[in-house]
Amino acid sequence: MSHDSWLFSKMATPVSAPFVFLLLLFQSGVWGFPVRQTPQESPTCGYKSCHATKPGMLNVHLVPHTHDDVGWLKTVDQYFYGDRNDIQHAGVQYILDSVVDQLLKNPDRRFIYVETAFFYRWWKQQTDDMQNTVKQLVNEGRLEFVNGGWCMSDEATTHYSAVIDQMTMGLRFLNDTFGHCGRPRVAWHIDPFGHAREHASMFAQMGYDGFFFGRLDYQDRNRRMVAKEQEMLWRASESLTPPMADLFTGILPNGYNPPEGFCWDQSCDDPPIRDDPDLEDYNVDDVVTRFLHIAHGQALVYKTNHIIMTMGSDFQYENANLWYKNLDKLIRYVNQKQSNSSEVNVLYSTPSCYLQELHRANLTWPLKGDDFFPYADSAHDFWTGYFTSRPALKRYERISNSYLQTCNQLEVLGGPISRKGPFGAGDSETLSKCLVLVAVRLCFNVHTSVLVSNTLSSLSGSPAPRVYCEHLNISVCHLTETSKKFSVNVYNPLARPVSWPVRLPVNGTAYSISDAKGKAVDSQVVPVSQATAAVRRGRGYAVNELLFQVQAPPLGYSTYSVSLLQNGPPSPQSSPLPRAPKTIQNKFLRVTFDPETGLLSSLSNLETQQTVKLSQNFYCLRDIMTYTVCVCVQDDQDQLTVVTDRSQGGGSIQDGSLEIMLHRRLLYDDVRGVGEPLNETSDIYPEGLVVRGRLLLSLSPPATAADTHRPLAQEVVLQPLITFTDGELSRSTRLEFSGLQAGLPPAVHLLTVSQWDQDSVLLRLEHQYQASESKEHSQPVTVNLQKLFSTLDVLGVSEMNLSANQWKDEMTRLDWKAESGEKPLPKRGGDPSVWEVNLKPMEIRTFLLRVRQR
Numbered sequence: 001m002s003h004d005s006w007l008f009s010k011m012a013t014p015v016s017a018p019f020v021f022l023l024l025l026f027q028s029g030v031w032g033f034p035v036r037q038t039p040q041e042s043p044t045c046g047y048k049s050c051h052a053t054k055p056g057m058l059n060v061h062l063v064p065h066t067h068d069d070v071g072w073l074k075t076v077d078q079y080f081y082g083d084r085n086d087i088q089h090a091g092v093q094y095i096l097d098s099v100v101d102q103l104l105k106n107p108d109r110r111f112i113y114v115e116t117a118f119f120y121r122w123w124k125q126q127t128d129d130m131q132n133t134v135k136q137l138v139n140e141g142r143l144e145f146v147n148g149g150w151c152m153s154d155e156a157t158t159h160y161s162a163v164i165d166q167m168t169m170g171l172r173f174l175n176d177t178f179g180h181c182g183r184p185r186v187a188w189h190i191d192p193f194g195h196a197r198e199h200a201s202m203f204a205q206m207g208y209d210g211f212f213f214g215r216l217d218y219q220d221r222n223r224r225m226v227a228k229e230q231e232m233l234w235r236a237s238e239s240l241t242p243p244m245a246d247l248f249t250g251i252l253p254n255g256y257n258p259p260e261g262f263c264w265d266q267s268c269d270d271p272p273i274r275d276d277p278d279l280e281d282y283n284v285d286d287v288v289t290r291f292l293h294i295a296h297g298q299a300l301v302y303k304t305n306h307i308i309m310t311m312g313s314d315f316q317y318e319n320a321n322l323w324y325k326n327l328d329k330l331i332r333y334v335n336q337k338q339s340n341s342s343e344v345n346v347l348y349s350t351p352s353c354y355l356q357e358l359h360r361a362n363l364t365w366p367l368k369g370d371d372f373f374p375y376a377d378s379a380h381d382f383w384t385g386y387f388t389s390r391p392a393l394k395r396y397e398r399i400s401n402s403y404l405q406t407c408n409q410l411e412v413l414g415g416p417i418s419r420k421g422p423f424g425a426g427d428s429e430t431l432s433k434c435l436v437l438v439a440v441r442l443c444f445n446v447h448t449s450v451l452v453s454n455t456l457s458s459l460s461g462s463p464a465p466r467v468y469c470e471h472l473n474i475s476v477c478h479l480t481e482t483s484k485k486f487s488v489n490v491y492n493p494l495a496r497p498v499s500w501p502v503r504l505p506v507n508g509t510a511y512s513i514s515d516a517k518g519k520a521v522d523s524q525v526v527p528v529s530q531a532t533a534a535v536r537r538g539r540g541y542a543v544n545e546l547l548f549q550v551q552a553p554p555l556g557y558s559t560y561s562v563s564l565l566q567n568g569p570p571s572p573q574s575s576p577l578p579r580a581p582k583t584i585q586n587k588f589l590r591v592t593f594d595p596e597t598g599l600l601s602s603l604s605n606l607e608t609q610q611t612v613k614l615s616q617n618f619y620c621l622r623d624i625m626t627y628t629v630c631v632c633v634q635d636d637q638d639q640l641t642v643v644t645d646r647s648q649g650g651g652s653i654q655d656g657s658l659e660i661m662l663h664r665r666l667l668y669d670d671v672r673g674v675g676e677p678l679n680e681t682s683d684i685y686p687e688g689l690v691v692r693g694r695l696l697l698s699l700s701p702p703a704t705a706a707d708t709h710r711p712l713a714q715e716v717v718l719q720p721l722i723t724f725t726d727g728e729l730s731r732s733t734r735l736e737f738s739g740l741q742a743g744l745p746p747a748v749h750l751l752t753v754s755q756w757d758q759d760s761v762l763l764r765l766e767h768q769y770q771a772s773e774s775k776e777h778s779q780p781v782t783v784n785l786q787k788l789f790s791t792l793d794v795l796g797v798s799e800m801n802l803s804a805n806q807w808k809d810e811m812t813r814l815d816w817k818a819e820s821g822e823k824p825l826p827k828r829g830g831d832p833s834v835w836e837v838n839l840k841p842m843e844i845r846t847f848l849l850r851v852r853q854r
Helices: 076-081 092-103 116-124 128-139 159-181 197-205 217-227 284-298 320-341 351-360 389-414 428-436 439-458 477-480 531-538 705-717
Strands: 056-066 112-113 143-145 186-187 210-213 231-235 246-251 306-311 346-350 376-378 486-490 498-506 509-516 522-527 542-554 556-566 582-585 589-593 600-605 610-613 624-629 631-632 641-646 648-651 660-662 695-700 721-726 736-738 746-756 761-766 781-784 792-800 834-838 846-854
Touching: 056 284, 056 320, 076 092, 076 116, 092 116, 092 128, 092 320, 092 509, 092 522, 092 761, 116 159, 116 624, 128 159, 143 159, 159 197, 186 351, 197 246, 197 428, 210 351, 217 376, 217 428, 217 641, 246 351, 284 306, 284 320, 284 346, 306 351, 389 439, 389 705, 389 746, 439 486, 439 556, 439 721, 477 498, 477 610, 486 498, 486 542, 509 522, 509 542, 542 556, 589 610, 600 624, 600 695, 610 695, 610 792, 631 705, 641 705, 746 846, 761 834, 834 846
Parallel strands: 056 306, 056 346, 112 143, 186 210, 210 246
Antiparallel strands: 231 246, 486 556, 486 721, 498 542, 509 556, 522 542, 556 736, 582 589, 589 600, 600 610, 624 648, 631 641, 641 695, 648 660, 746 761, 761 846, 781 834, 792 846
């Protein structure tokens, strides 16, 4: 089917309906849908475009590539334009210009590109003729996209929802622009500092046939080289039925760099191939001899008669002629040796073509089940400090992702008026692009706050302007500090009701608060702490904080009215008796603090009558692991879980201990490429950044621990969005709203709700429990899509892969055999009906819904 139209796959309609819905999308409108392959199409891209190899010979696959960090030593703009070359010489636009030019000069040449963020920018600047030329190169498999996300994401500190979003955005652009031939077959993570099995699981569910990476612990690599286990089948989930999360994985031989002595970029010093025999420095024989020696040596530590060599590195190919001229010669002169009994065949290739040959070998492969963490490149040189580095940025990312998901939801719930309403025009796409460029605050202020205001105004019926207070974490909000009457709107992006503590900066000493039903809400006014006042550095002047608990319905909001009752100085606080233990408790928990240090000394679960003594200390760590949402330590009776508000490093060096790394600061460069110490300062904090954070503790029996920490972690990741309106709301204002007809079952997380096009919504439902993790919740659960939303009628549904760039019923992957000899398990059973979808533990299912606003 062409780009001009598409039909919802297996279109879901009521049984009584004698028709299906057909949606026509013209080229002048929005694209963004996977293109079904028709029999008339015969593209030569992908596996069909691979050069022939020679059986019985050692086939060396040369893969020309560049690795273009989407921000590292320079900004994204500087890298693209080639600005600030005094920091690092790199200009991505010139790389793409030069590569396209050189590919056109020889049809045998190949090139792979990875970072869609850069390619998208370059593409927008090209003429129609150049775009058509590039499309031809892609359709012929001469230019191939691998990985295809907006960027090559880190695997240790990123949250999986953000990874899925950025992959979806990059792959959607490739699909829109190049169709079937733009879809990558191979995942390619050559530079992340270690690799997580959850990432591999996601890649498998996105439809990738294989995965290649460059970095792993030096001891693990050495062992795998001896055992010829550098290529394996990664079983990336204990919950998902194989081969759903199985991913063939290969370790590249030289990181992602060319073999020593064979780098022909302008940034390299290796000699070119000098092939004029009349010249004194003719070196063809030497080059060929050295290459054959390297190739034979590499073949000794891999399993087949095919090996891969990455011919490129960071920001290379700005002058692609240097590379291709020498690679052409290398291929020609090495292959000429075959007439003299050489059994080495060299060819231009791509990761997918190399993968195809490994699959054709029809071998069995060792199984891998855990992570490739931590990563060390030599003894005592662990790349683990970044688990904790830049805690302010890590929290900024989490808040930004929460903003993005909230804006996506509100854009769907509000309909067209959310994008163009009383407060102007705005959409969530702007925030999506800003998020990957870490420019969210500017975009939220300028663009997305308009979308939020439009939607909340429409849903509530109130035209009152919305106020956004971005510095509540340091008790700064001009409206709450000065207003005598205001309302607090709490939007909950989760698909279940939540209860959330609110802390607002105020100058009064007594307030009355009522909820959406007019019921009084308990509150407390406390003085601003000295620590908070010190962090503010003159921003804001509130002397008190107003504390109260709010509840919000699933995927909806609730409004609280706040009125000043009494002004004046803060109430005097009585000091505890010297050396008396300090205890805080409610009906669920009791926490005791050491009177001498103020640190935690015990935690009690009053419901289960469990008490654990704690010893909290601050000191330096060496052997640490990363955790993105929570970390736990347990024995047979108790599990202590810590939920964090950002990714951090942690470890359990001794039994019963749990160590968490809060911050990292260096006075000297760590000699890992940045060239400067990790010493973050600012005009406000010249002595060093000050970061506030939260660690939430849960104490439960191991069998029920997940029932607490799973939903708690989701609350921290997707926290409520709080907005304010000044003065009295009109009596007609709708004070409470839910976008769902009912909250979802506790096991189900609403991972994605976003506008796909004018009449379509992208939906992802996730079973958030592992198999056997919870007696109550680790069971299959069913969700009815037609009974999901309160503002939308669902007219049709089609399932997609995780990254939403393939129809699920068309997603086929290469099959791989494990050395264990086990046979693939039968495929999952069907859903109860076209509208009811079944979710098994740890399963994420993605749907494109045809909707109509009610």
